[in-house]
Amino acid sequence: MGGMTGERRLGRPRSEGTRTAILTAALEELESGGYAALTIDGIARRAGCGKQTIYRWWPSKADVVLEALLERAETTIEIPDEGSLSDDLLAFLTATFRQRGQRPTLVGLMAQALLDPVFATAFKEKFLFRRRAALRVVLERAAARGELAEGADLELLMDVVYGVLWYRLLLDHAPLDEPAAERLAALIVRATR
Amino acid sequence: MGGMTGERRLGRPRSEGTRTAILTAALEELESGGYAALTIDGIARRAGCGKQTIYRWWPSKADVVLEALLERAETTIEIPDEGSLSDDLLAFLTATFRQRGQRPTLVGLMAQALLDPVFATAFKEKFLFRRRAALRVVLERAAARGELAEGADLELLMDVVYGVLWYRLLLDHAPLDEPAAERLAALIVRATR
Amino acid sequence: MGGMTGERRLGRPRSEGTRTAILTAALEELESGGYAALTIDGIARRAGCGKQTIYRWWPSKADVVLEALLERAETTIEIPDEGSLSDDLLAFLTATFRQRGQRPTLVGLMAQALLDPVFATAFKEKFLFRRRAALRVVLERAAARGELAEGADLELLMDVVYGVLWYRLLLDHAPLDEPAAERLAALIVRATR
Amino acid sequence: MGGMTGERRLGRPRSEGTRTAILTAALEELESGGYAALTIDGIARRAGCGKQTIYRWWPSKADVVLEALLERAETTIEIPDEGSLSDDLLAFLTATFRQRGQRPTLVGLMAQALLDPVFATAFKEKFLFRRRAALRVVLERAAARGELAEGADLELLMDVVYGVLWYRLLLDHAPLDEPAAERLAALIVRATR
DNA sequence: GAGTAACCGAGACGGTACGTCAAGTCTTCCA
DNA sequence: TGGAAGACTTGACGTACCGTCTCGGTTACTC
Structure with a gap:
């Protein structure tokens, strides 16, 4: 199975740089203010991306943090x-x-x-x-x-x-x-x- | 020790009925919608009191729930x-x-x-x-x-x-x-x- | 005529000292923070009296100020x-x-x-x-x-x-x-x- | 000269319909209850918009009314x-x-x-x-x-x-x-x- | 190389809850 | 009854984020 390349999507591909920036920003925000102060707005601002880009790929801010954690x-x-x-x-x-x-x-x-x-x-x-x-x-x-x-x-x-x-x-x-x-x-x- | 009644405070005393209503309302709200859906606004609405009355006596909604839990x-x-x-x-x-x-x-x-x-x-x-x-x-x-x-x-x-x-x-x-x-x-x- | 004394009321008479304190406090509050910042709470606090005492004698804070102005x-x-x-x-x-x-x-x-x-x-x-x-x-x-x-x-x-x-x-x-x-x-x- | 359109801003543009709705709502609220009863909450409710949208564009409710007046x-x-x-x-x-x-x-x-x-x-x-x-x-x-x-x-x-x-x-x-x-x-x- | 599709940033939008403030009323004790 | 104290309900305040949307613009693949 796998077929990782099989489902190649149309249009502009996901920006890997933005994805990394978001994960990094999430961890930085978390460290600087604690989890309670973590906001999607804040992550987007720090990552220099739009909020929509985050919502497009993760269902919640916790999923962002989880992915960042697993990656690191x-x-x-x-x-x-x-x-x-x-x-x-x-x-x-x-x-x-x-x-x-x-x-x-x-x-x-x-x-x-x-x-x-x-x-x-x-x-x-x-x-x-x-x-x-x-x-x-x-x-x-x-x-x-x-x-x-x-x-x-x-x-x-x-x-x-x-x-x-x-x-x-x-x-x-x-x-x-x-x-x-x-x-x-x-x-x-x-x-x- | 003793003297518990000695420090009678001036002014209108705290309403015991309201206090109980708030604690009860908090538990009811919690049961009906879960902790994430618990709001001060909602507790006040259900208890039939003003938000200020809650803020006067508890620093956060969790403190309300904690007191309710301890009481029950x-x-x-x-x-x-x-x-x-x-x-x-x-x-x-x-x-x-x-x-x-x-x-x-x-x-x-x-x-x-x-x-x-x-x-x-x-x-x-x-x-x-x-x-x-x-x-x-x-x-x-x-x-x-x-x-x-x-x-x-x-x-x-x-x-x-x-x-x-x-x-x-x-x-x-x-x-x-x-x-x-x-x-x-x-x-x-x-x-x- | 006059009959000023005819309508002598029962109970403790109105405190002249408190009345003066309220009028003075109103003017002081007004001078210190402007009319927009004038509050009944503030007047009562500065006059050292209860809010109810103000409400008993004047219908609004403006009436207090008006009386203070007329008096002075x-x-x-x-x-x-x-x-x-x-x-x-x-x-x-x-x-x-x-x-x-x-x-x-x-x-x-x-x-x-x-x-x-x-x-x-x-x-x-x-x-x-x-x-x-x-x-x-x-x-x-x-x-x-x-x-x-x-x-x-x-x-x-x-x-x-x-x-x-x-x-x-x-x-x-x-x-x-x-x-x-x-x-x-x-x-x-x-x-x- | 000209260039009025040159300064096209980024992001979603301001909604002209909402702007008009707010101004209209402000005047209607004013007529129905007088200026003293005018509230930002009321304007937002009548205009069917969020309060933030009003605060974003006008510093106070009076500025809303002024703009409505000037427009009409x-x-x-x-x-x-x-x-x-x-x-x-x-x-x-x-x-x-x-x-x-x-x-x-x-x-x-x-x-x-x-x-x-x-x-x-x-x-x-x-x-x-x-x-x-x-x-x-x-x-x-x-x-x-x-x-x-x-x-x-x-x-x-x-x-x-x-x-x-x-x-x-x-x-x-x-x-x-x-x-x-x-x-x-x-x-x-x-x-x- | 034109068209199409999905991406991206920016930021405005309708909402909801926040925590604060003051209003005016009520309830206690004391004088 | 008057008065000081202070708790009460009410309701607007202005803010913060939420999750969605609508722009202009970008980057790939398809024809």
Whole structure:
């Protein structure tokens, strides 16, 4: 399938420069004033483009931010394979917790997802559930190695990992650093024996 | 202490009826259209009062909703004391998970907290951290009974509990029912041995 | 007659001090911010009284200002009687033009009169037409002395005098000083021969 | 010269239909409820447009009314040239007094000018002083013909004419009809001999 | 190389909600 | 009853963005 070139459209093609300018402008606006102050008008002004150009390609400002985030983030989620659940988990959590620098962006996207069910679906599919899938691989490998107790609830384990991550990200009341990753990994390991 | 009535204020006193009408109207508006569609104008219209009256007493619409929630929720958080961590946790989680019926309200409040740092502080103090404090009592009792391993990270344990709760509340991808409470309680118990 | 004391009212009598404070406050507010910025709230705040006290005694803020103006202005309008129309007019106009110092107050009252027909009636009766009556005496004396041409239109003459006065007061495009009084007096005299 | 069309602006052009609708709505609102009851909200509602569209083009509601008035009034002020001051004045005053039908509009504009110095400037420039300029031509022609006494004060004469006009317009205590025009013209002629 | 189609910037448009202001009324306690 | 205090309903204010639209102008492909 694919057929990427098959559906060549008539007329002037989409301007790649403008697309990039919009994504960049969105992130800059977000950093300078926070997500609450983010507006389509503002993005358009900063990107030097018309509002219509934004509305033509994205259904909401959150989709712009999501695309910008996905573009700038590592496009591939690394799945460690060190041979033991303990090591894999530690590697995975350490890498994941490094995203905390993007807290304002992530928090803004989550806020939007909470307010807008349509965007929520996109956010889950394109972002949240892809991370979960990576973690699932780690856990399934551990299960195959017999490291997990019988009938372990993989879903719950994933929710523990991402629950702690997002809870700390959203409330900002406790660190998301390397020691935290170690303690959480240890907790998971203990819970699965 | 006392003297609560000593500081009787001059002028016409605040109308209790209006206050109640506003809180009720806020919850009704929230249920009928979701948090995103909640407006001060709408609350005032439904409550049959002026907007100014709302602005006089609450800094934002989220504060109105928060007060309404606190008023209607059980005012006291029950702290079980069954004699074992396992039973206490199960009781606590079962009671806590029953709040899932208020998902739209809670999700809306969280969204507002993510967008508005001032409200975030109020939300944490008046709601989130009070629940945490109750759970802390449960865990400390277990520690006193020697049920927890040396050097257990109470903060992390609480974040696991509330992380899972909020993560499922926000994403709505997995149940928050009694079996879930049982599994989560079991996981915590295993992790603390 | 009089019967001033006949209609003695029940209850606590009106506070003269408060009444004075309100009139003073009104003039001060007016001078400090102009008529457009005058508010009942502001007057009450400055006078240290409740709004209700103002509403109890005056129908509108303009009535407060009008009463303040009447109280502070010379309570009696002097009617010159020098023996000739020329001298009488000059004396009258010179005295009248001296009111130009109260331009902001007068302009504010006129604005209110233009917007509020009820106040307009009060303004005419208590202020404008009393001044006209004084001028009428001057003109009628001149007519009795045979200084006016047959069939002179006294109403028109008064409108010329007060028309010029108010037109310059309102537009503030030309002086209302002694030379202006002289020229206008001379014009009137020429026009009545 | 020319080039009027050269300065074509970017973006969607101003809607002439909306502009007309606003001006019409303003006059209708004014007629139906008087100037005091005129609101931007009301104009926008009646014109079927957004408030912003009004604010975009006019600084205040008075400016809307002024533009509406200027548009509907004879765009050119006729300057009679009959050969004598007497005839010219009579013609001018008769034509001018016919404006009395627009009393509510004119009174409202004057009220606004008294309360708002910024609008006052616009009102004088675009309306009041243009009428004065026409009268000045009449008087200067008379002076050139030798009909005016030496050293006649043209400014004062104009203030007499417009003073009487506005004084009667504002107070509404005496007619502004043809006989009044005749008497005022005669008075001016007598005063200038 | 003329025509067509979709893009682009700019910015005006009808709306909705915002948060503020003042108006005039009402309700409390105190003198 | 008068008066100070201050909460109340009401409604207009002027602003900010929303998402849509209408211009002139640009860039590709199609005939």
